[in-house]
Amino acid sequence: xxxxxxxxxxxxxxxxxxxxxxxxxxxxxxxxxxxxxxxxxxxxxxxxxxxxxxxxxxxxxxxxxxxxxxxxxxxxxxxxxxxxxxxxxxxxxxxxxxxxxxxxxxxxxxxxxxxxxxxxxxxxxxxxxxxxxxxxxxxxxxxxxxxxxxxxxxxxxxxxxxxxxxxxxxxxxxxxxxxxxxxxxxxxxxxxxxxxxxxxxxxxxxxxxxxxxxxxxxxxxxxxxxxxxxxxxxxxxxxxxxxxxxxxxxxxxxxxxxxxxxxxxxxxxxxxxxxxxxxxxxxxxxxxxxxxxxxxxxxxxxxxxxxxxxxxxxxxxxxxxxxxxxxxxxxxxxxxxxxxxxxxxxxxxxxxxxxxxxxxxxxxxxxxxxxxxxxxxxx
Numbered sequence: 001x002x003x004x005x006x007x008x009x010x011x012x013x014x015x016x017x018x019x020x021x022x023x024x025x026x027x028x029x030x031x032x033x034x035x036x037x038x039x040x041x042x043x044x045x046x047x048x049x050x051x052x053x054x055x056x057x058x059x060x061x062x063x064x065x066x067x068x069x070x071x072x073x074x075x076x077x078x079x080x081x082x083x084x085x086x087x088x089x090x091x092x093x094x095x096x097x098x099x100x101x102x103x104x105x106x107x108x109x110x111x112x113x114x115x116x117x118x119x120x121x122x123x124x125x126x127x128x129x130x131x132x133x134x135x136x137x138x139x140x141x142x143x144x145x146x147x148x149x150x151x152x153x154x155x156x157x158x159x160x161x162x163x164x165x166x167x168x169x170x171x172x173x174x175x176x177x178x179x180x181x182x183x184x185x186x187x188x189x190x191x192x193x194x195x196x197x198x199x200x201x202x203x204x205x206x207x208x209x210x211x212x213x214x215x216x217x218x219x220x221x222x223x224x225x226x227x228x229x230x231x232x233x234x235x236x237x238x239x240x241x242x243x244x245x246x247x248x249x250x251x252x253x254x255x256x257x258x259x260x261x262x263x264x265x266x267x268x269x270x271x272x273x274x275x276x277x278x279x280x281x282x283x284x285x286x287x288x289x290x291x292x293x294x295x296x297x298x299x300x301x302x303x304x305x306x307x308x309x310x311x312x313x314x315x316x317x318x319x320x321x322x323x324x325x326x327x328x329x330x331x332x333x334x335x336x337x338x339x340x341x342x343x344x345x346x347x348x349x350x351x352x353x354x355x356x357x358x359x360x361x362x363x364x365x366x367x368x369x370x371x372x373x374x375x376x377x378x379x
Contacts, residue, residue: 004030005120006048010040010066011055011082016105020053023109024116037061044073050123051116056083056090056102064097071098078119082107167208170201211344214273215327218351223267229379230268232296232305233261239275240294243283251288254279262298262305265379266356274352277345278309278372286313286369304358304375311371316364324362325350349374 007029009020017033024031032049034040036058044052052070056063067079081094081102094102100119103111177198180186186194217223240256247254264271275294282292290312297306316324323329328343353360353374364370 004028005050006030006032007051007053007116008032008034008040008043008049009053010034010037010058010063011053012036012058013055016055016082020112023112027113029116037063037066040066041069041073044070044077048074049077051078051080051119053080053082053116054099056081056094064093067094067097067099076123078123080115080119167205170205173201174198174205208344211348215344215348215351218270218348218355221355223270224355226267227265228268229263229265230271231261231263232271232307232376233258235268235271236275236294236296236307239272239279243276243279246280247283247292250283250286251290252283252286253291254283255291255293257293257295259296260298260305262296263379264305264356264376266352266376270352270356274349274374275307277349278307278374281345282309282311282313282370282372286311290369298378299375300378302375303378305378306373306375308371308373310369312369315366315368315370316362317366318364321362321364 005028007020007024009017009031010033011017011020012035014035017035021031021033032043032047034043038061040052040054043049052067054063054066054070058066063081063083067081070077070079079099081090081099082105083090083102084105090102100122101115103115177194181191181194236256236258240254244254279292279294286292292309292311295306295308295310298304299306325346326343327347349372350360353376356376358374358376360372360374362370362372
């Protein structure tokens with residue numbers, strides 16, 4: 001059941017207060033009265049009203065001041081000024097302070113009902129317009145959400161296809177190697193070489209699965225509870241020790257420029273993955289005789305640690321740079337140079353940097369090399 005429209009009449013004249021009650025109450029309005037501004041404001045604070053009928057000229061607190069405070073108490077309140085001094089200046093001032101209309105004394109019952117009902121209808125129209133705008137915005141949001149869901153479904157489909165494609169090749173090679181050996185098609189002299197190739201593929205497959213697992217954990221926030229204050233320099237030193245033999249085998253000079261030992265709060269495994277993937281990529285795509293330079297320093301003014309990995313490798317075309325952090329994406333030059341690779345290293349790097357509130361940027365030139373620079377908040 002719809003509640004009655006509540007009206008508060010604030011006027012220092014008893015006749016006006018009771019006259020408004022006699023006109024409005026029979027029409028279904030619930031009418032309350034106040035003899036001055038302070039009493040009216042108190043009632044507005046204690047209860048909710050739809051319409052305020054307010055005398056503009058009252059002793060003590062003026063109607064304009066009551067109007068100003070009433071609008072602060074309830075911005076949706078319909079304020080109608082009652083005045084015996086209906087001038088243009090007064091009307092402009094009242095409207096400026098938030099009044100919706102005014103009615104001049106003396107007024108008839110029909111005039112009062114006409115003004116009150118007109119303002120109620122206007123408010124109803126405003127609310128309906130707001131409701132329709134809200135529905136339209138909701139419909140637009142639903143349409144956007146639907147479009148995003150469709151994009152996600154498409155991305156998920158491409159993700160699965162790419163994943164199957166990447167995993168199928170090493171698994172097929174392993175299966176083929178096992179079948180050939182079991183059926184006696186491979187001589188004992190050839191078995192060692194075939195098993196070595198199979199082991200390389202199995203190692204690459206395990207690395208891919210490890211990267212997929214780490215990326216999934218990062219996206220779900222798993223492992224973030226195991227954070228501690230970590231020295232980026234110490235983590236870097238361990239990663240460099242592990243990757244130097246690979247760089248030497250490939251004929252790439254691996255250099256380090258560690259100017260500070262900044263500390264950050266993070267999961268050490270995540271920082272290890274960050275350094276490993278950046279440096280491993282740089283070595284992987286730098287031809288023999290090239291150089292990879294790893295730098296680390298603190299920037300206290302910005303409150304960040306800064307790390308960078310630069311190489312003199314094949315570089316990345318400008319139009320491909322925006323895509324290098326996409327999952328499974330590999331630049332054309334990288335695919336030509338290295339057959340094996342998943343395109344998961346840089347997505348992991350970006351995920352690590354972002355979850356710890358850092359940034360990462362790329363500078364690259366084809367044939368001259370690339371620089372990946374990241375920041376992490378100091379711990």
